[in-house]
Amino acid sequence: MSKLFVNKDKMSYLLRDLTIQVLIYSAIVCVSGVFLWILFDLIRGGSALLSWQFLTDVPRDAGRAGGISSILASTLLVLLIALLAALPISWATAILLTEFISAESPFGRWVRYSLQVLACVPSIIFGLFGYAFFSLYLGLGFSILSGGLTLACMLLPILVSTAEAGLRAVPESYRLSAVALGMSRAATLFHVLLPVAAPAWAAGLLLGIGRAAAETAALMFTSGYVDRMPESLLDSGRVLALHIFDLSMNVPGGDAPAFASALVLILLLLVINLVAMRFTYLWQRKKLNAE
Amino acid sequence: MIWWKHSISFLSASIDRWFSAALRIGALLAALIMLFILLFLLLESWPVLRHIALMRFFTDEAWHPLEDQYNLLPMVTGTLYASSGALLLAIPLGIASALFMIFYATPRTAVLYRRLIELLAGIPSVVFGFWGLTTLVPLINQWHPPGASLLASILILTLMILPTLALTSYAALVAVPKDYLQAAVALGLSRWGMIYGVALPAARKGIVAGILLAAGRAIGETMAVLMVAGNVVQHADSLFAPIRTLTANIALEMAYAMGDHRAVLFVSGLLLLLLVIALTIIAAWFGKTHHV
Amino acid sequence: MRWMKSIGAATIMLVLMSLTLSTFASSHKLVLTGSSTIAPLAIELGRRFESLHPGVRVDVQTGGSSRGINDTRKGVADIGMVSGVLKSAEQDLQAFAIALDGVGIIVHASNPVTTLTNRQIVGIFTGRITNWQEVGGHDARITLVNKAEGRSTLESFLAYFQLKNSEIKSHIVIGDNQQGIKIVSGNPHAIGYVSIGAAAYDAQRGVPIKLLTMDGVAATVANVRNGTYPLSRPLNLVTRLPPTGLVKQFIDFARSKQTHDLVEAQYFVPVSVD
Numbered sequence: 001m002s003k004l005f006v007n008k009d010k011m012s013y014l015l016r017d018l019t020i021q022v023l024i025y026s027a028i029v030c031v032s033g034v035f036l037w038i039l040f041d042l043i044r045g046g047s048a049l050l051s052w053q054f055l056t057d058v059p060r061d062a063g064r065a066g067g068i069s070s071i072l073a074s075t076l077l078v079l080l081i082a083l084l085a086a087l088p089i090s091w092a093t094a095i096l097l098t099e100f101i102s103a104e105s106p107f108g109r110w111v112r113y114s115l116q117v118l119a120c121v122p123s124i125i126f127g128l129f130g131y132a133f134f135s136l137y138l139g140l141g142f143s144i145l146s147g148g149l150t151l152a153c154m155l156l157p158i159l160v161s162t163a164e165a166g167l168r169a170v171p172e173s174y175r176l177s178a179v180a181l182g183m184s185r186a187a188t189l190f191h192v193l194l195p196v197a198a199p200a201w202a203a204g205l206l207l208g209i210g211r212a213a214a215e216t217a218a219l220m221f222t223s224g225y226v227d228r229m230p231e232s233l234l235d236s237g238r239v240l241a242l243h244i245f246d247l248s249m250n251v252p253g254g255d256a257p258a259f260a261s262a263l264v265l266i267l268l269l270l271v272i273n274l275v276a277m278r279f280t281y282l283w284q285r286k287k288l289n290a291e
Numbered sequence: 292m293i294w295w296k297h298s299i300s301f302l303s304a305s306i307d308r309w310f311s312a313a314l315r316i317g318a319l320l321a322a323l324i325m326l327f328i329l330l331f332l333l334l335e336s337w338p339v340l341r342h343i344a345l346m347r348f349f350t351d352e353a354w355h356p357l358e359d360q361y362n363l364l365p366m367v368t369g370t371l372y373a374s375s376g377a378l379l380l381a382i383p384l385g386i387a388s389a390l391f392m393i394f395y396a397t398p399r400t401a402v403l404y405r406r407l408i409e410l411l412a413g414i415p416s417v418v419f420g421f422w423g424l425t426t427l428v429p430l431i432n433q434w435h436p437p438g439a440s441l442l443a444s445i446l447i448l449t450l451m452i453l454p455t456l457a458l459t460s461y462a463a464l465v466a467v468p469k470d471y472l473q474a475a476v477a478l479g480l481s482r483w484g485m486i487y488g489v490a491l492p493a494a495r496k497g498i499v500a501g502i503l504l505a506a507g508r509a510i511g512e513t514m515a516v517l518m519v520a521g522n523v524v525q526h527a528d529s530l531f532a533p534i535r536t537l538t539a540n541i542a543l544e545m546a547y548a549m550g551d552h553r554a555v556l557f558v559s560g561l562l563l564l565l566l567v568i569a570l571t572i573i574a575a576w577f578g579k580t581h582h583v
Numbered sequence: 584m585r586w587m588k589s590i591g592a593a594t595i596m597l598v599l600m601s602l603t604l605s606t607f608a609s610s611h612k613l614v615l616t617g618s619s620t621i622a623p624l625a626i627e628l629g630r631r632f633e634s635l636h637p638g639v640r641v642d643v644q645t646g647g648s649s650r651g652i653n654d655t656r657k658g659v660a661d662i663g664m665v666s667g668v669l670k671s672a673e674q675d676l677q678a679f680a681i682a683l684d685g686v687g688i689i690v691h692a693s694n695p696v697t698t699l700t701n702r703q704i705v706g707i708f709t710g711r712i713t714n715w716q717e718v719g720g721h722d723a724r725i726t727l728v729n730k731a732e733g734r735s736t737l738e739s740f741l742a743y744f745q746l747k748n749s750e751i752k753s754h755i756v757i758g759d760n761q762q763g764i765k766i767v768s769g770n771p772h773a774i775g776y777v778s779i780g781a782a783a784y785d786a787q788r789g790v791p792i793k794l795l796t797m798d799g800v801a802a803t804v805a806n807v808r809n810g811t812y813p814l815s816r817p818l819n820l821v822t823r824l825p826p827t828g829l830v831k832q833f834i835d836f837a838r839s840k841q842t843h844d845l846v847e848a849q850y851f852v853p854v855s856v857d
Contacts, residue, residue, distance in 0.1 A: 092317025122511025214415030
């Protein structure tokens, strides 16, 4: 039919649609091209050095030789501290905001608003704060502990919002049934809500880990540059992202190990993200089944 | 759903009060951190705020902290140029990516492309900076020296925020109810007519939220920009002029700064924070007035 | 209100905990902070020192000479690393030179210019000379790489040429030596100044940069050693009090002959006291 009634107007619409389609396709080609270029560069630059030995050896000669085992250990320790500090606080906040107080109450609004602002605070500001508060004021110095606590502050908003989303997605009928059964709010939470929201929380947790593992600026002034195997939480420990920065900026001949470290970091984040997506998927399935 | 084998009311109702109190402590801590950050930035910048007039940060001749000149304005414009340039590039590309995944690509291609974007969303900024330093800067330099420039930082920031934009726009567009689109097709709208007239307006709120998120990231990014921007303190007069952003200034000079110089860096941190808070307030206001 | 009290208690506990934790920090630990020029050397020194003294841990943090001075004064660091001679305001610290290093002008290896006079260098850095042609090179705009405010290499350079930083018309501002070397190696028309040690190390590894002859004296480790290179500076370890115990052992070790190979491996000139 349309072929019979092709008028000038219709032609111009078709032309417009075609132009836009061409534009969109060229944008896609452009974007994928550049990104494949980056990935190709990283893999080409890093794969030569990447080996089991690279992962298990300590850095030598300022990182030009040897591996990154101590860097990985520091990264894991910083992450661990950050999560240990951030998880209880953020999950408590999320539970309070969704299950215990009205979202419109003054306290609720205030908490939510400050978390919203916190989510937008640039990481270098967290670095400044962590340096002034944890490192100097609390006397933790340049240490894994102060780096981890700084990261914990940074992770709060993302952990709270994902946990909140998980709880909010639980159908209201569950809560009503629990109340009808005479369950306390705490019992409802542990027996009914958390099991349903668990995959969402896990996904949020992994997102947070991913964010934290990629962080550089917040840790520059807090956990420091020492590339040694940390012996206590008060030792300074260089994290992987900072290692890449330092190798590429401050170490003559540091490009090859920087590429390899970048590749390790990306693979690490990739695995974390894949697991996170798996959890999100589980959660969505659960939600659908629940409804 | 209830997998507990023993009594479901293992917690008595009276425990709720205690539990709630414990939760309040957590939430209070979470909310206090924001105040703490503000407080500490103020505390650290106080020595300078006390004896240097606020206007001097905008009217001094230049940024030479060791010669007692503290003009932060070039770094404010540097930050704004770089992030707005990146947004200008990334918004069309991001939305185009989202539209491609939903309306143009075959399902298989769409999934493939989405995996690529997700992969890129996971690349840390320092890796983008590293790539920019080793590949992009030399390239731009061949074209128009010195290479490390506003353009390089715009491009690197674009790459950084593009995945965020593409994924948030995608999520917003996917959430548009199918019947809207079916109705549009039934009305005889062309594909672009449907996208422009129905899908995009319906997804506007989510897309705007994504844009604001990306803007925050672009303004706050430190390491990637530090590596490629050239870091000269000046008002950029062309795309090829090097710039320094507020964040890069802090990262670059903090380790070396003492006394007033150090306090001024905290002042610039404060300035950055206020900039971001203003953005959040605008976003909140925007969300209220236009999307309820 | 009840929770307000608990918050107070929690904060106090946190502070107490951190205080007790910090006293646990091992007494056999040396913390060095400061100049990024010295840090790579200090790390290697620390490693060898540890192997000679089991149970000792040497931690090295970079951050620049001013940080070395700052941290040493505050007692955060046992030893500060400072490149360049101590200024008059810094005479409260004890300085121990462990090596000599020069500040050299570097350009891309493909640049035909091999030598510059002091006048030409000043002209280039103050923006009076903007094209390589004016100093015998190709017809190309000069890209000027300068150091960030507060870096000791910048201070040595400015002091030697009697310039003020505000007079320098730079195109790129860098932090550490390596960033400068990277930028110059990727830009055939760039000029910058960095630690000779770092530049020589990279040039020897095939990075396309070269050190210029300055006022007729080649920027080589040999010329820094025999004192003919004008723009050289000592690399110092500094302490607040006269060193004793482990600190003294480390400084003596760093200045002894058994570490000369480490110093030379970083393209610095060893300074010997024994």
